[in-house]
Amino acid sequence: MLRNLFHDASRKNMILVSGYVSPEPGRCVQCGICTYNCPIGIDVRLHAMRGEPVRDSRCLTCGECVTLCPRGVLSFEKASPASLKQGTGR
Amino acid sequence: MMRRYVIIGSGAAGVAAAETIRTLDASGLIWIVTADPDGYYSRPGLAYYLTGEAAREQLYPLPNHYWKELGLRWHVDEVERVDPEGHRLVMKGGKDLPYDRLLLATGAKALLPDTPGINLEGVLKLDTLEDADRLLKLARRGQHAVVVGGGITALELAEGLAARGMHVHYFLRGDRFWSGVLDETESRMVERRLQHDGIFLHYNTNLVEVLGRGGRVSGVRAKTGDDACEMACSVVAVAIGIRPRKELAEQAGLLVGRGIRVNQCLQTSHPDIFAAGDAAEVLDPRSGEYVLDSLWNPAIEMGSAAGRGMAGRMTPYQKLVPVNVTRLGGLVTTIIGQVAAKRDALLVDLDLPGIMRGDSEVFRQHPDAVVAQSLHDGSRLRLYLSGGRLVGALIMGEQALSRPVQRLVRSGEDLGELVPQLVAPGARLDEKLWEFVKN
Numbered sequence: 001m002l003r004n005l006f007h008d009a010s011r012k013n014m015i016l017v018s019g020y021v022s023p024e025p026g027r028c029v030q031c032g033i034c035t036y037n038c039p040i041g042i043d044v045r046l047h048a049m050r051g052e053p054v055r056d057s058r059c060l061t062c063g064e065c066v067t068l069c070p071r072g073v074l075s076f077e078k079a080s081p082a083s084l085k086q087g088t089g090r
Numbered sequence: 091m092m093r094r095y096v097i098i099g100s101g102a103a104g105v106a107a108a109e110t111i112r113t114l115d116a117s118g119l120i121w122i123v124t125a126d127p128d129g130y131y132s133r134p135g136l137a138y139y140l141t142g143e144a145a146r147e148q149l150y151p152l153p154n155h156y157w158k159e160l161g162l163r164w165h166v167d168e169v170e171r172v173d174p175e176g177h178r179l180v181m182k183g184g185k186d187l188p189y190d191r192l193l194l195a196t197g198a199k200a201l202l203p204d205t206p207g208i209n210l211e212g213v214l215k216l217d218t219l220e221d222a223d224r225l226l227k228l229a230r231r232g233q234h235a236v237v238v239g240g241g242i243t244a245l246e247l248a249e250g251l252a253a254r255g256m257h258v259h260y261f262l263r264g265d266r267f268w269s270g271v272l273d274e275t276e277s278r279m280v281e282r283r284l285q286h287d288g289i290f291l292h293y294n295t296n297l298v299e300v301l302g303r304g305g306r307v308s309g310v311r312a313k314t315g316d317d318a319c320e321m322a323c324s325v326v327a328v329a330i331g332i333r334p335r336k337e338l339a340e341q342a343g344l345l346v347g348r349g350i351r352v353n354q355c356l357q358t359s360h361p362d363i364f365a366a367g368d369a370a371e372v373l374d375p376r377s378g379e380y381v382l383d384s385l386w387n388p389a390i391e392m393g394s395a396a397g398r399g400m401a402g403r404m405t406p407y408q409k410l411v412p413v414n415v416t417r418l419g420g421l422v423t424t425i426i427g428q429v430a431a432k433r434d435a436l437l438v439d440l441d442l443p444g445i446m447r448g449d450s451e452v453f454r455q456h457p458d459a460v461v462a463q464s465l466h467d468g469s470r471l472r473l474y475l476s477g478g479r480l481v482g483a484l485i486m487g488e489q490a491l492s493r494p495v496q497r498l499v500r501s502g503e504d505l506g507e508l509v510p511q512l513v514a515p516g517a518r519l520d521e522k523l524w525e526f527v528k529n
Contacts (some may be wrong), residue, residue: 031135031144032132032148032151045151072186
């Protein structure tokens with residue numbers, strides 16, 4: 001069990017440093033559930049409408065928006081080290 | 091002189107047109123004329139407002155200052171008629187509004203059956219945010235509601251009212267849910283989930299009369315086969331389909347079919363009047379037929395193409411293979427292209443004889459195709475193969491494959507050796523497709 005816990009924590013850390021939320025804009029109907037549920041107030045919907053990945057350095061990759069989107073618009077993508085440097089930090 | 095653009099309708103097509111016009115014409119006057127006092131909001135999001143997953147204010151994707159920055163003028167009123175030769179709109183409020191280019195993005199309206207009692211207070215539909223507000227006002231925990239109709243909107247109504255604590259009785263005229271698009275396995279998957287959520291399904295059941303007391307709904311009279319019954323309820327929610335709003339076009343003498351007929355650049359039969367979105371009937375290049383659909387993203391694409399034409403940059407609208415993503419009984423479902431095969435053509439969806447929201451007539455064009463299907467880990471995958479190509483797909487549950495499958499359908503790529511593997515008895519379609527798209 002401890003091993004599992006350790007594994008889960010490591011995996012979460014890995015996403016935190018190397019993953020980001022990516023939209024498939026063709027699936028989005030602008031309902032706003034993602035933005036409404038983001039714990040730190042990122043306008044995820046705006047990213048989805050524009051087809052832009054959430055490269056906001058405040059993003060916790062907590063997965064709330066990914067899980068709650070009723071249309072499967074959002075998913076986690078692995079980030080390359082180069083793309084991580086593009087984070088805006090806004 | 092500044093060009094005057096008038097757009098009738100504040101939905102996805104109308105707003106996309108306005109945004110596009112502004113990118114091409116920085117100084118033109120753009121009016122959006124709408125009878126909807128709530129302006130632009132996520133109409134598909136109404137379902138989640140009903141369930142409580144989305145807050146009302148969250149349904150507005152764009153802030154008020156955005157419209158100012160875009161230099162848009164809003165006019166809330168109903169249009170009495172369009173005068174094509176005089177290039178003006180006559181408003182119900184008595185005002186005239188002149189235009190140089192006009193867009194009819196008038197959308198579609200929900201149909202109501204001609205059942206006795208249908209005009210009683212408490213009979214509801216789901217066209218607008220105002221309708222959703224009315225539903226929530228009347229939804230009372232512990233009381234009974236009847237939902238009538240088929241497909242996505244009826245399901246959203248049933249789920250929304252159940253989420254608000256009502257005892258929901260869902261009447262299906264046929265013997266399963268959405269038989270025009272889903273196969274029996276898929277219908278049953280959805281139905282089981284609805285029943286699990288406490289929704290009572292009544293198959294082969296027709297609404298005969300809405301009963302009232304003091305002008306308000308008090309119950310319904312229904313018939314299941316030869317058995318008649320009465321049921322007390324305070325709400326009757328109806329979703330039996332939609333019809334394009336084409337009346338203004340008809341009155342103006344424009345060419346109409348089931349919707350407003352447009353050419354490839356979304357121009358109507360009058361060169362200065364365009365149409366887009368649910369109201370427009372467009373040519374499907376694959377079938378050569380004029381088709382209707384009621385989908386969010388094609389409405390945006392049509393609005394953008396119409397906006398380019400209005401601003402003088404005529405651009406053919408390329409109608410893509412339609413895709414809809416929806417949630418059926420909690421299962422995310424993607425529908426791509428043609429998903430009802432020829433052998434199913436005799437099946438008539440009694441609950442939805444026409445089109446509904448979230449629907450495309452292309453879904454029910456019956457290809458001469460072979461079907462391959464598999465069910466694994468609670469997810470469903472159904473594929474239509476014709477001439478070695480994928481012409482349609484339905485993906486219910488796990489969605490990882492939806493993007494590559496969409497790409498395969500839209501590109502019309504020859505699947506070659508994959509076809510016999512997909513149609514082999516007991517084939518795991520997901521595994522075969524993954525192998526194919528990875529190589």
